[in-house]
Amino acid sequence: MIYLNPHTARQVCAQAVKRRGVSTEHAKWFANALVDTSLMGVDTHGLRLLPLYLRELDEGRSHAIPNIHVQRRNGNVMVLDADQALGTVAGMYAAKLAVQEARSSGIAAVGVGNSNHFGAASVYGLEIANSGMIGIVTTSAAARMAPFKGKQPMFGTNPICFTAPADEQPFVLDMATSQISYSQVKHYRKLGLSLPLGWALDKDGNDTAEPDEVVSLSPLGGYKGQGLAMMVQVLSCLLTGMPLDHQLDHLDTGSFSKGRQIGHFMIALDISAFTDLRSFQSSLAGLMETIRSTPAQAGERINVAGDPQAQTRRNRLIAGIPASEEEASVLMAEARLCGLEVTSVLMNTAEVTV
Structure with missing residues (x-):
């Protein structure tokens, strides 16, 4: 396994999009989104997507210098036109505006239209939480999930992210409304493994354990997951005027010369408008620790939302970000084009500067 240096990865990602015309500030947002997501262990939405995002810039799906502007406003409720920005740029712009x-x-609510894939929703939820606020983030996505008792994909994995600041470590819930992601299906297929029943469906809408037979994903918790996925569409699509999930091309298909018209939705809630922020953070930290310390099943431990990602981040800051040879070669090629030392992309555990 190859391990990437997080510090150098940030430099390479930022320089790669700056070479394509992206501003210094937006390049920083972009690089942080990819690297921080990989540090959390959400590899499907991190550095692995760099070549795809660069292709979006190269072929015109994403605009390097977008005219992001408020299309509609009523007090502290806004709808942004992202002008085909990189999704990471549109997402961070919206999160900062909401704060x-x-x-x-x-409290503020921001809808975003005419955007592209923005990676992990928790990136923007954490931006809000780190500002001392509660964050709620949703986004539309191309259809992968069938309705409960259905057999045709009609919903994306439609994530819901809820974040809140606490002493030491924030509460970070970032969950798909499907049972699994489609990336997990691909992973099981690549390894030649069978899927647990209940995760995915075949062409007839029946549970299947065979990755090659998967046509759609199962909704999380049956009809409950379907309801949550529809809620995300209401917020991310209907409020922003964007296409519904089943009307979208998938991230790696369709034309790369036009934007995908992805919609996002964010709420920032200022805790200090309700109660003392420090007291809230202390109380939430206490609640999280109380849950962790309750009796667990034999050989198990209890986590709260954000725990696994925080531990993975600590580990990867020391050991580096694991990557395939293909992923490492992409980063090294971009490093060369940016005039950076190619070998600096690889992790040197003797010196970690992040």
Whole structure:
């Protein structure tokens, strides 16, 4: 296994998009989104997507210098036109705007239209939480999941992210509304493994354990997952005027010369408008620790939302980010084009500067 240096990976990602015309500030947002996501262990939405995002810039799906602007506003409720920005740029712009507006009003809601794939929703939820606020983030996605008792994909994995600040470590819930992601199906197929029943469906809508037979994913918790997925569509698609999940091309298919018209939705809620922020953070930290310390099954431990990702981040800051040869070669090629030392992409555990 190859391990990548997180510090150098940030430099390479930022320089790669700057070479394509992206501003210094937006390049920083982009690089942080990819590297921080990989550090959390969400590899499907991190550095692995670099070549695809670069292709979006090269072929016109994403605009390097987008005209992101407020299309509609009513007080602290706004709808942004992202102008085919990189999804990571549109997402961070919206999160920062939501925080800014919530500072004066206590709460702000921002819808985003004409965007692209923005990676992990928790990136934007954490931006809000690290500003001392509660964050709620949703996004549309191309259809992978069938309705409960259905057999045709009609919903994306439609994530819901809820974040809140606490002493030491924030509460970070970032969950798909499907039983699994399609990336997991691909992973099982690559390894020649069978899927647990209940995860995915064949062409007739029946449970299947064979990755090659998968046509759609199962909703999380049956009809409950379907309901949550529809809620995400209402917020991310209907409020922003964007296409529904089943009307979208998938991330790696369709034309790369036009934007995908992805919709996002974010809420920032200023805790200090309700209660003392420090007291809230302390109380939430206490709640999290209380849950962790309750009796667990033999050989098991109890985590709260964000625990596995925080531990993975600590580990990877020391050991580096695991990557395939293909993923490492992409980063090394970009490093060469950016004038950076190619070998600096690889992790040197004797010196970690992140």
